[in-house]
Amino acid sequence: MTASNDGSGSLPAIHFWFEFASTYSYPASARIAKVAEVAGIEVVWEPFLLGPIFRDQGWNDSPFNLYPRKGAYMWRDMERLCEAHGLPFVRPEKFPMNGLLAARVAVLGKGEGWLPDFVRAVYHANFADGRDIADPDCIGDILAALALPADDLIERAGSDENKKRLREQNARADALGIFGAPTFSVGEELFWGGDRMGDAIAFARGGGAG
Amino acid sequence: MTASNDGSGSLPAIHFWFEFASTYSYPASARIAKVAEVAGIEVVWEPFLLGPIFRDQGWNDSPFNLYPRKGAYMWRDMERLCEAHGLPFVRPEKFPMNGLLAARVAVLGKGEGWLPDFVRAVYHANFADGRDIADPDCIGDILAALALPADDLIERAGSDENKKRLREQNARADALGIFGAPTFSVGEELFWGGDRMGDAIAFARGGGAG
Numbered sequence: 001m002t003a004s005n006d007g008s009g010s011l012p013a014i015h016f017w018f019e020f021a022s023t024y025s026y027p028a029s030a031r032i033a034k035v036a037e038v039a040g041i042e043v044v045w046e047p048f049l050l051g052p053i054f055r056d057q058g059w060n061d062s063p064f065n066l067y068p069r070k071g072a073y074m075w076r077d078m079e080r081l082c083e084a085h086g087l088p089f090v091r092p093e094k095f096p097m098n099g100l101l102a103a104r105v106a107v108l109g110k111g112e113g114w115l116p117d118f119v120r121a122v123y124h125a126n127f128a129d130g131r132d133i134a135d136p137d138c139i140g141d142i143l144a145a146l147a148l149p150a151d152d153l154i155e156r157a158g159s160d161e162n163k164k165r166l167r168e169q170n171a172r173a174d175a176l177g178i179f180g181a182p183t184f185s186v187g188e189e190l191f192w193g194g195d196r197m198g199d200a201i202a203f204a205r206g207g208g209a210g
Numbered sequence: 211m212t213a214s215n216d217g218s219g220s221l222p223a224i225h226f227w228f229e230f231a232s233t234y235s236y237p238a239s240a241r242i243a244k245v246a247e248v249a250g251i252e253v254v255w256e257p258f259l260l261g262p263i264f265r266d267q268g269w270n271d272s273p274f275n276l277y278p279r280k281g282a283y284m285w286r287d288m289e290r291l292c293e294a295h296g297l298p299f300v301r302p303e304k305f306p307m308n309g310l311l312a313a314r315v316a317v318l319g320k321g322e323g324w325l326p327d328f329v330r331a332v333y334h335a336n337f338a339d340g341r342d343i344a345d346p347d348c349i350g351d352i353l354a355a356l357a358l359p360a361d362d363l364i365e366r367a368g369s370d371e372n373k374k375r376l377r378e379q380n381a382r383a384d385a386l387g388i389f390g391a392p393t394f395s396v397g398e399e400l401f402w403g404g405d406r407m408g409d410a411i412a413f414a415r416g417g418g419a420g
Binding site for chain 2: 070076189
């Protein structure tokens with residue numbers, strides 16, 4: 001269930017596009033592996049950054065900060081959603097956190113078996129423990145808890161080659177027309193929002209190519 | 211099933227806040243009466259205008275026009291949703307339509323048995339037939355097809371007293387913190403988006419007061 005892959009397997013696949021600063025990506029990341037397993041669907045975990053996409057839309061901050069009503073609703077909705085799914089939730093003191101380092105580590109982990117556990121742990125650190133995920137110590141602790149070589153991975157995450165891989169992820173998200181997170185994609189078909197996970201899986205099972 | 215009410219009955223109630231220009235309110239309006247009936251929930255139909263609320267957020271147009279990626283996604287999503295629910299859908303040449311007259315007629319119909327049928331017919335005219343719902347002839351045709359006194363209702367819809375009722379509806383939406391449509395409210399609890407209809411109904415059944 002923690003297996004990650006590149007979408008080249010024999011099962012239908014959905015691509016799960018997540019941004020570490022995204023609140024709604026937290027419950028989605030906690031749920032998707034089990035939901036997809038039950039449905040017989042592979043999940044391709046796709047880290048990307050929303051910042052550049054938001055800037056292209058003229059936003060220099062999260063829309064939940066720019067539009068206070070949307071923000072007030074989202075925080076209440078997160079409480080309800082996390083309660084419904086049995087997930088701990090504490091509103092972080094700072095929002096959004098800078099998820100650049102975590103995204104670089106996640107890109108390094110693309111196709112690796114540890115990626116889903118790492119992603120879930122980063123969201124938990126941000127939205128359950130209130131830790132600052134921009135802090136290399138926080139990311140190092142998470143990697144170490146997964147018995148991974150934290151220092152080595154963090155160093156490789158910052159290499160020019162790996163930075164380029166993250167830019168390529170973002171170019172793919174851009175080409176798909178992604179504008180928010182979480183987004184699920186099946187081929188060129190997009191499903192935006194955690195509550196559309198089931199629709200995306202149904203679409204993939206209906207024969208859409210991953 | 212076409213009965214409307216004011217939320218003062220003995221069943222738990224959800225309030226269904228709709229704006230006639232809102233695309234996602236079309237499938238929601240087509241589905242809610244049946245879904246609520248099966249769940250044993252009353253529906254209070256609540257017309258309001260998004261325009262003033264959008265202007266307060268700094269938008270002078272639909273966010274689906276202001277943010278083309280969101281718009282492209284929404285039109286594709288509407289095709290899928292309407293197909294899934296067996297609803298005809300044709301992307302209107304003009305979007306958004308001006309729903310002021312329809313909203314005034316709907317306010318006049320609050321608590322009347324014909325309101326749900328009128329609301330569904332206006333959405334159908336906009337998103338299935340591509341008619342201009344700002345045209346009094348279109349609204350008149352809809353009312354006449356429901357065997358209602360079209361001329362009389364349209365005249366009363368434009369009275370100062372009725373205009374004031376619509377402003378009061380908007381003041382209620384504003385006080386609840388509503389920022390989009392459709393929104394379902396149960397007491398002060400909001401659920402934004404047609405895909406949250408089930409959550410709103412579950413919340414109402416769980417003891418939330420209407």
